[in-house]
Amino acid sequence: MSNPRPRPSxxxxxxxxxxxxxxxGRVTMSDVAALARVDKAVVSRVVNDxxxxxIRPETRERVHxxxxxxxxxxxxxxxxxxxxxxGTLGLFIPDFANPVYAEIITGxxxxxxxxxxxxxxxxxxxxxxxxxxxxxxxxxxxxxxxLLAGGPITWAEQETLSSLGIPWLLVNRRGRTTxxxxxxxxxxxxxxxxxxxxxxxxxxxxxxxxxxxxxTARRRRAGYRKALRQHxxxxxxxxxxxxxxxxxxxxxxxxxxxxxxxxxxxIFVANVASAIGVLTALRTAGLSVPExxxxxxxxxxxxxxxxxxxxxxxxxxxxRLGARAAELLLTTQPGDLISExxxxxIELIVRQSTGPPS
Amino acid sequence: MSNPRPRPSxxxxxxxxxxxxxxxGRVTMSDVAALARVDKAVVSRVVNDxxxxxIRPETRERVHxxxxxxxxxxxxxxxxxxxxxxGTLGLFIPDFANPVYAEIITGxxxxxxxxxxxxxxxxxxxxxxxxxxxxxxxxxxxxxxxLLAGGPITWAEQETLSSLGIPWLLVNRRGRTTxxxxxxxxxxxxxxxxxxxxxxxxxxxxxxxxxxxxxTARRRRAGYRKALRQHxxxxxxxxxxxxxxxxxxxxxxxxxxxxxxxxxxxIFVANVASAIGVLTALRTAGLSVPExxxxxxxxxxxxxxxxxxxxxxxxxxxxRLGARAAELLLTTQPGDLISExxxxxIELIVRQSTGPPS
DNA sequence: CTGAAAGCGCTTACAG
DNA sequence: CTGAAAGCGCTTACAG
Numbered sequence: 051m052s053n054p055r056p057r058p059s060x061x062x063x064x065x066x067x068x069x070x071x072x073x074x075g076r077v078t079m080s081d082v083a084a085l086a087r088v089d090k091a092v093v094s095r096v097v098n099d100x101x102x103x104x105i106r107p108e109t110r111e112r113v114h115x116x117x118x119x120x121x122x123x124x125x126x127x128x129x130x131x132x133x134x135x136x137g138t139l140g141l142f143i144p145d146f147a148n149p150v151y152a153e154i155i156t157g158x159x160x161x162x163x164x165x166x167x168x169x170x171x172x173x174x175x176x177x178x179x180x181x182x183x184x185x186x187x188x189x190x191x192x193x194x195x196x197l198l199a200g201g202p203i204t205w206a207e208q209e210t211l212s213s214l215g216i217p218w219l220l221v222n223r224r225g226r227t228t229x230x231x232x233x234x235x236x237x238x239x240x241x242x243x244x245x246x247x248x249x250x251x252x253x254x255x256x257x258x259x260x261x262x263x264x265x266t267a268r269r270r271r272a273g274y275r276k277a278l279r280q281h282x283x284x285x286x287x288x289x290x291x292x293x294x295x296x297x298x299x300x301x302x303x304x305x306x307x308x309x310x311x312x313x314x315x316x317i318f319v320a321n322v323a324s325a326i327g328v329l330t331a332l333r334t335a336g337l338s339v340p341e342x343x344x345x346x347x348x349x350x351x352x353x354x355x356x357x358x359x360x361x362x363x364x365x366x367x368x369x370r371l372g373a374r375a376a377e378l379l380l381t382t383q384p385g386d387l388i389s390e391x392x393x394x395x396i397e398l399i400v401r402q403s404t405g406p407p408s
Numbered sequence: 409m410s411n412p413r414p415r416p417s418x419x420x421x422x423x424x425x426x427x428x429x430x431x432x433g434r435v436t437m438s439d440v441a442a443l444a445r446v447d448k449a450v451v452s453r454v455v456n457d458x459x460x461x462x463i464r465p466e467t468r469e470r471v472h473x474x475x476x477x478x479x480x481x482x483x484x485x486x487x488x489x490x491x492x493x494x495g496t497l498g499l500f501i502p503d504f505a506n507p508v509y510a511e512i513i514t515g516x517x518x519x520x521x522x523x524x525x526x527x528x529x530x531x532x533x534x535x536x537x538x539x540x541x542x543x544x545x546x547x548x549x550x551x552x553x554x555l556l557a558g559g560p561i562t563w564a565e566q567e568t569l570s571s572l573g574i575p576w577l578l579v580n581r582r583g584r585t586t587x588x589x590x591x592x593x594x595x596x597x598x599x600x601x602x603x604x605x606x607x608x609x610x611x612x613x614x615x616x617x618x619x620x621x622x623x624t625a626r627r628r629r630a631g632y633r634k635a636l637r638q639h640x641x642x643x644x645x646x647x648x649x650x651x652x653x654x655x656x657x658x659x660x661x662x663x664x665x666x667x668x669x670x671x672x673x674x675i676f677v678a679n680v681a682s683a684i685g686v687l688t689a690l691r692t693a694g695l696s697v698p699e700x701x702x703x704x705x706x707x708x709x710x711x712x713x714x715x716x717x718x719x720x721x722x723x724x725x726x727x728r729l730g731a732r733a734a735e736l737l738l739t740t741q742p743g744d745l746i747s748e749x750x751x752x753x754i755e756l757i758v759r760q761s762t763g764p765p766s
Numbered sequence: 767c768t769g770a771a772a773g774c775g776c777t778t779a780c781a782g
Numbered sequence: 783c784t785g786a787a788a789g790c791g792c793t794t795a796c797a798g
Contacts, residue, residue: 128792168546
């Protein structure tokens, strides 16, 4: 641990010194006040743009000049201690490598910044330690609120979370107990995808779904079934398999699907990352896409254009989801029930991986 | 702005109250001290595991019991104000969507956490605002130090950065002026890649390099040239093109390369994201990989296995780079000159995209 | 309209 | 070996 600066009380002396060039002596409001010949309360009001403050333009300018001259920057720790707000939002994700979360982060970060906050992103499994411990660290007054995107939440984490006494919000998943979440219309995304296949004339449509516990997986499966039923088709359990949201998972599930003997003419994949593996597995099995099997997936990525064949996808407003999550966290009361679906347009992006059955 | 809690001085009253269940009355050290019948200084020493403190085990247990009973959590703002340390590290990256940074973040986060700090990751272009403004926000005493990974840094940012008076370190790039950086051995990675092609018998080896300003691009190009020269081959400027580190950039550069009429038998791509586009462009041009053209790229990703054909790559210790960066920032003095190359093994991962020239 | 004062919750030299 | 006190840098009701 580094010692706190010694500095007995040389504030006055430093006031006239040249701008604090990085090193050493921290410049405080008192220094600015002394140089501008006003009280530090006035400096505070000027810095925070207090509407109530009436001050001669000339005095205000003197304060600004002093701030510039000394290179003053306000101290967040002192501010936080006084106001009991940190201006920081936390966001928990399962994994930085998942491009879906990259979109959510980007949206949340932009919104937070626009509202004068910064965003602190952490992974639940960081450094092999339990998410619970990470939550404890954030809970020491480091954040004003917590966004929890995707991934499962254990009971211990849930417990810790509520003991923190800060507002939180689930993103892209619903909770078991309290209603505090923002999600997308995953059911509709699945509907759009499967409708596209149905319109092309497919009837034997398989589903490579998400992991058992995932709330998004549940809703996408519901959409898949609903679309089939609307066309008087009965969902065939042999055509419905489970994969985690990774390329390898998608490949394994597809191999399993084909081994079952059931030959679909089209596959609806619940997640674009899995779909990458689905394409690999189909190729390995000697099947052509889309001639033998059509493939469509939820979530669009720049990468989709470069897959072989280029992947048809359903684009979801992930960035908007992140932004809205940050907004809700910042504008609602901790006790409020929040159960919102972001209704931004969901788009079908037709590329090369879907076509009529042969 | 929310008002600070009113709370005249009911500390004593709350001390005996049930655990602060989230809402309202914040529990402080004084509360714990009162309940445990010791001075709050003692609580502080117990909480911080002060080695110098000698205390009866019984008393220590009383303090711990009080902490548990009240659900006490120390307040970071007060701590920071007192100690002039935040326990937070900042990391600036150009873009969350780039999987290369995901690896760096993961390494840095784990290391920071292991050292009792949290990591705050931000993007330079967040919400369309200049990196400079973001730096200003972080500069208000929010972080103890700043890691700057990749991406260009403007003069204004450089200026702001040094005016902040906090230690910083460039990651995966060198600076123009002061030596404060950790990098990988990019020259050697390029050497390994090109050597692989040379060993297969290739002589007309093209280079799809990184963007003009990028320091990694410079060093990978140097490695490419060095490998050729070591085999008495003269680098051909017509075989050396520039792309940004994206699939689309790689595709454009390859199209340009082929349009020039020069037909390489192999391509060394400076970055795996570009390589995705290189494969697409070759396919579009009707060329087979590796029969007509071999392709190898720097950086390995899970995705490489699923490209068509599976991409041969050179794996770099990106996670270690992130971890080492965090470690250096936390263990060196702000004035120290740091110019380190992380020497973890660089591995050649041979897949399907390279073979002998036909 | 401006200034003086209190106090946010902690840590740590210092005195007893 | 433990406790009382000072003070980190701010903000904001309140008094003048």
